[in-house]
Amino acid sequence: MNDLFDSLSRLALYNPRAIELSKALSRALPGFPRSVIEILTGIADKKLTEDPTRGPLIVATYVGVLLQSYDETPLTIAEWRELRDLVADCADELDMDVVAYAMSLVVEYGAL
Numbered sequence: 001m002n003d004l005f006d007s008l009s010r011l012a013l014y015n016p017r018a019i020e021l022s023k024a025l026s027r028a029l030p031g032f033p034r035s036v037i038e039i040l041t042g043i044a045d046k047k048l049t050e051d052p053t054r055g056p057l058i059v060a061t062y063v064g065v066l067l068q069s070y071d072e073t074p075l076t077i078a079e080w081r082e083l084r085d086l087v088a089d090c091a092d093e094l095d096m097d098v099v100a101y102a103m104s105l106v107v108e109y110g111a112l
Helices: 002-011 018-028 034-050 055-066 077-089 096-108
Strands: none
Touching (some): 002 018, 018 034, 018 055, 034 055, 034 077, 055 096, 077 096
16 A cells, blocks of 8 residues: 555656556556546546645545555545445446445445
8 A cells, every 4th residue: 555655646746647547556456347447547637636645645545445454544525425436336347345345434434
């Protein structure tokens, strides 16, 4: 997770970065469907553009949730909803354990 965070932090200052983001996310999420990586790449690009300081933390936290290892990083309700939408959009392609884990956190943090 630290390597991903460092990569995201560097990429927050680099444009265009979609290809590099996709590579970093693919390395962090080996075996995940391409559609998940593509959607997460779009989210990451937006987050890094909007807030180069917080963006890497948000994206790394999303990846942590997808890897079923949420580290208690505080997210806003809007961020939880964004993660909820990502998981819902890709639910057919994700392992059901990942979907259940992520959605249980979404419910726990009030973003259902």
